[in-house]
Amino acid sequence: SQELEQSPQSLIVQEGKNLTINCTSSKTLYGLYWYKQKYGEGLIFLMMLQKGGEEKSHEKITAKLDEKKQQSSLHITASQPSHAGIYLCGADGNGNKLVFGAGTILRVKS
Amino acid sequence: KAGVTQTPRYLIKTRGQQVTLSCSPISGHRSVSWYQQTPGQGLQFLFEYFSETQRNKGNFPGRFSGRQFSNSRSEMNVSTLELGDSALYLCASSKTLAGQETQYFGPGTRLLVL
Numbered sequence: 001s002q003e004l005e006q007s008p009q010s011l012i013v014q015e016g017k018n019l020t021i022n023c024t025s026s027k028t029l030y031g032l033y034w035y036k037q038k039y040g041e042g043l044i045f046l047m048m049l050q051k052g053g054e055e056k057s058h059e060k061i062t063a064k065l066d067e068k069k070q071q072s073s074l075h076i077t078a079s080q081p082s083h084a085g086i087y088l089c090g091a092d093g094n095g096n097k098l099v100f101g102a103g104t105i106l107r108v109k110s
Numbered sequence: 111k112a113g114v115t116q117t118p119r120y121l122i123k124t125r126g127q128q129v130t131l132s133c134s135p136i137s138g139h140r141s142v143s144w145y146q147q148t149p150g151q152g153l154q155f156l157f158e159y160f161s162e163t164q165r166n167k168g169n170f171p172g173r174f175s176g177r178q179f180s181n182s183r184s185e186m187n188v189s190t191l192e193l194g195d196s197a198l199y200l201c202a203s204s205k206t207l208a209g210q211e212t213q214y215f216g217p218g219t220r221l222l223v224l
Contacts, residue, residue, distance in 0.1 A: 033212065033213075035215070040198060040218070040220060041217055041218065042114075042116075042200060042215040042216050042217040042218050043200065043202075043215040044215075045212055045213075045214060045215075048212055088153065090153075093155070097143070097155045097158060097166050097168070098143070098145075098153075098155065098202075098213060099155070100152060100153040101152075102152045103152065103153075
């Protein structure tokens with residue numbers, strides 16, 4: 001079965017700094033989703049990547065999909081306290097079943 | 111457009127009891143999936159319903175069951191609760207069963223089993 005490994009597990013950055021979170025799959029990626037979660041709350045959809053080489057941006061968050069490496073990266077530019085939370089990558093399993101990584105906890109110090 | 115709603119938001123039960131959680135998908139969405147999130151296991155897929163039929167199932171014991179109604183609302187039931195069932199239960203909806211379709215999540219129901 002497919003497994004997703006996220007790195008780092010947690011991250012503390014100074015406000016204004018850039019950061020990158022990685023998600024590596026054990027199998028070929030056909031669809032990769034990034035979600036953000038505030039502790040104990042639901043997941044907020046950030047973006048979805050479908051094709052190798054695809055890159056999407058939303059405000060100061062950019063995600064890329066490297067099909068050959070079976071990896072996706074999420075990059076945040078000029079981090080703000082509002083970026084703090086848990087970032088989860090998810091990939092299509094069988095049908096609509098999503099398989100998730102363990103998550104990356106991001107803290108932004110102001 | 112209203113998002114996915116889940117009720118109740120918080121629940122405390124004792125071992126051996128049963129519990130029913132409810133999920134209302136985004137209007138027009140016909141697929142509802144349920145996930146369990148715990149600190150130890152992370153987010154794990156429970157099952158998925160589409161047009162009142164279970165289409166996909168994760169690796170959970172038979173104590174976990176669900177159903178979907180004709181209006182796409184879904185309920186999840188856990189019988190004979192165990193301490194390890196304490197978790198955040200999330201439901202997600204999407205328009206169809208097709209793969210690579212974005213799932214939108216509700217706020218979750220936090221279940222505590224004492």
